[in-house]
Amino acid sequence: MKKMLKLFVAFAAMALLLSLVACGEAPQEKKAEEPAAEKAEAPKEEPKTIKAGFVYVSPVGDAGYSYAHDLGRKAVDALDYTTTAFVESVPEGADSERVIRNMARKGFDIIFTTSFGYMDPTIKVAKEFPEVDFMHCSGFKKAENVNNYFGRIYQSRYLTGMVSGAMTKTNKLGYVAAFPIPEVIRGINAFALGAREVNPDAEIRVVWTKTWYDPALEKDAAKSLLDAGCDVIAQHQDSPAPQEAAQEAGAYSVGYNSDMSSFAPKAHLTSAIWNWGPMYVKMIEQVKNGTWKGDQSMWWSMQDGVVDIAPMGPMVPEDVKAKVNARKAELKAGKDTIFAGPIKNQKGEVVIAEGTTAPDGDLLGMTWFVEGVVGTTE
Incomplete structure (x- = not known):
């Protein structure tokens, strides 16, 4: 009986020892990682739409000066990031100042004033709306937000x-x-x-x-x-x-x-x-890219x-x-x-x-x- 008891104790001790050894070798149980909270994606910014306004001294019609400018406007309008508008038959002087100011108030990014006699009205309105870019055709007065442009x-x-x-x-x-x-x-x-x-x-x-x-x-x-x-x-x-x-x-x-x-x-x-299209598209690209600068003159040629x-x-x-x-x-x-x-x-x-x-x-x-x-x- 004693012999049996000793054997029982020996087996129990050995079992305990094996249990302890096994516990030491077992890999530590890792706490399951909680899935990382998905980061909320920032809303994608819509590409900025450039609003371009054009002021014409005569009817657009199907020939002539304003017609040629309007072909250039259509080249701008064909870009996928622009909207355009125009007002035709605007007399030089007080009427043009009113039309230019109305465009500036409506949030246009750039306004093209296409007649020599719009020069002073353009300069005057530009002072009131420093955040708007202005392009005056054929004149010579410039400002921080007013450029001149013409062709040879x-x-x-x-x-x-x-x-x-x-x-x-x-x-x-x-x-x-x-x-x-x-x-x-x-x-x-x-x-x-x-x-x-x-x-x-x-x-x-x-x-x-x-x-x-x-x-x-x-x-x-x-x-x-x-x-x-x-x-x-x-x-x-x-x-x-x-x-x-x-x-x-x-x-x-x-x-x-x-x-x-x-x-x-x-x-x-x-x-x-x-052919105003190439020049107008270039100016709009500058506005979009933030490279447009005021107080400049553009005088493009047949080469351009x-x-x-x-x-x-x-x-x-x-x-x-x-x-x-x-x-x-x-x-x-x-x-x-x-x-x-x-x-x-x-x-x-x-x-x-x-x-x-x-x-x-x-x-x-x-x-x-x-x-x-x-x-x-x-």
Whole structure:
């Protein structure tokens, strides 16, 4: 019995020992980890929509200055992060100030004021709305939130002058012009230089209408030039009325702003045209990216694609087209010698010396006519 008891105690001790050893080797039980609370995702920011407003001095219509600007607006509107709006036929002065201010109040991010006479109203409203960006076309006043922009349309004018100088029979070219400001004077001079390059006997007769858009007045001005013996009519006006007057008289014509061939197909030689789309899209991209800066000026060229000429009409001989296209290719390549000396004024005085080229500042402030232009800058 004792023997059995001893065996029992021995077995019990051994079992206890094995139990303790087993417990020591067993892996520590880990407390199950609670799943990490899912982080609430921050709401995704919607891409900022850029609101762009445009103020036009004439009706949009289907040709002319405001029509060309509106094609540029449509290029902006096609972007997936923009909305646009425009107001047309806004007179320069108090009315434009009211329209510009209303746009600023409605939360537009950038406002394009597209006429020279909107300059002072734009500057005034910009002071009231420093958070809004303003772009003024063709002016010279700037501010911290106001830039100027324009294109070297004088390059297109020069080419259209070459066409006109080659096509005239009377050597008298008529020019229906709006206001005697540097923008218009510069264009007339470039047209004259182009005409006289191919025809040194050509003279350019200017009639001022003192309006940007008045079809009846524009047409009457063209008729007065036709009556004076001009057989090509060019224009710095918004409507195709001068084109129509030329066709009715059996003369030739040169349009402006957009391709005006459909209005006078028998007369239309070509047009000096605008392509505002690339410039407008660039500005909107700057606003979106936060890189837009005020107090700047943009003056793009044919090389940048903002100015061009419309296809030349079927009445223009192939040799004339070839000469004009060769000069156009030079301009597109960045070779601009239009205002390279020697250039004389109406009095025969050399105002741009041989071996020099007029700087941009002089071109932007041009108030005199070159030799060959008949008319006054008043």
